Amino acid sequence: MYSCLETSLTIVVLVLSYSPFVYSLELILKRYYSPIMDIVRVLVLGTILISALAEPYPTSLQRQPIETNTSVRQSEMDANSTPVPGRRGVVETSVGGRSRRQRRNVFQLCRVIRKYTSNSCFDYNNYGCFCGLRSRGSHPVDDVDRCCLEHDHCFTSLRCTLLSFTTYSMKCSGSKCTCTTDSKTTSCRYRSCQCDIKFGECLQAARYNKRHKNFNTLRCH
Incomplete structure (x- = not known):
């Protein structure tokens, strides 16, 4: 048995010492x-990823559902909302003090x-x-400012596009x-005309106050 093992080791040494074989093995590696x-x-990475996705999160790390107080959210929305004239059930909401x-x-x-x-x-x-170009808060400072707010609401209620190009x-008489x-009377052209005329009539009845020109918007609430 010892002689067989010695013979095998001798063959392995001879094969490894054969330079072409060593060179070929080196090239393959x-x-x-x-x-x-x-x-x-x-x-390895795929196995780790699959195992991580398959394993459920511990209870302490699971995202808890966010509780919302519906009554509080509704009251906040009502406080920042102003009814749009002429459209029942439609409101304009001011977000962050600035309305669209x-x-x-x-x-x-x-x-x-x-x-x-x-x-x-x-x-x-x-x-x-x-x-x-300004639109801040929800409380006009006077009647002229209220006319501008109602004019904004009037145009918002039109639900028309490209009004800046609508003619x-x-x-006019007097x-x-x-x-x-x-x-x-349902066309966007006619209704935009009506909004502007109502705005003109509103300004005509309102008193202009020079102190409110270039008004500090930080005072709008």
């Missing part, structure tokens, strides 16, 4: 070692303001909390105007 190790890494406003045709609006008040539309830009025609743009 250099060529295939890196791809084989990459495959092994992928298999519908764009409109400024050139036609300036014409209406001039007809009804003899003032420039620039006189109402940055007036109060809602006139011009209309009107007929300081009164009527819409003549469309026979269909």
Whole structure:
């Protein structure tokens, strides 16, 4: 038995000492070692990932459902909401003190303001909390500012698109105007005209206060 083992070891030593065999084995290891190790890494990572996903989270780490107080959320929404005139059940919600406003045709609006008040539309830009490009809080500072807020609500209730490019025609006599743009009173052109005319009538009845021009919006609430 000892002689057989000695013979086997001798054969192994002779094979390993054979230089072409050693060289071929070295080339095989250099060529295939890196791809084989990459495959092994992928298999190991995949096994770890599958086991992690299959294992449930401990109870202490599971996300708990968030309890919401419906009455509190509803009261907060009601406090920051203002009814839209002419649309039952529709409200405009002010989020973070700033409400979203519908764009409109400024050139036609300036014409209406001039007809009804003899003032420039620039006189109402940055007036109060809602006139011009501003829209802050939910409480107008005076009647002029309230007119601007109602005008915003009127345009929001139209549910029309591209109103900044919508044109209309009107007929004026003295300081009164009527819409003549469309026979269909449900069209966006006619209703946008009506919103502007109502705004002009509102400004005509309101008292302009110069102290509210360029009003500090930090005071809007």
